[in-house]
Amino acid sequence: MINSNMYNYIDVLDKAADAAYVRNDVLANNIANDSTPNYKRQDVQFESILQASLATGGGTLSERVEEVNKNLDDLNSYIYTDHSSLSYRLDGNNVDIDQEEAYLAENQIRYQALVDQMVQEFGRYKTVLS
Secondary structure (H helix, E strand, O other): OOHHHHHHHHHHHHHHHHHHHHHHHHHHHHHHHHOOOOOOEEEOOHHHHHHHHHHHOOOOOOHHHHHHOOOOOHOOOEEEEOOOOOOOOOOOOOOHHHHHHHHHHHHHHHHHHHHHHHHHHHHHHHHHHH
């Protein structure tokens, strides 16, 4: 975390990018275990945690982001196992390879967008400082 209010958005974007990076690994693991009997897919919970953090309090988005940054260490993603009774095969595995590949592609786009947004934020600061 960068110790300045100037970087509030970048700090939150960084946490979101970290979650997307972890999700990439988890989804790749799901794909790798597509043929493993009784394997249950995993995913990463982050977006709803961020939304809940931003929903608390009032004011402008900048004020809410600043409030989230005060407790940035509490804004963490976590991996959960989908124990749904739904199974695509008789072996108990609930990984749908096509769905996982779609999730992976979506996540890669999200990660790239987050990184691009951070680059744009730093670009704005660079312009101001020049």
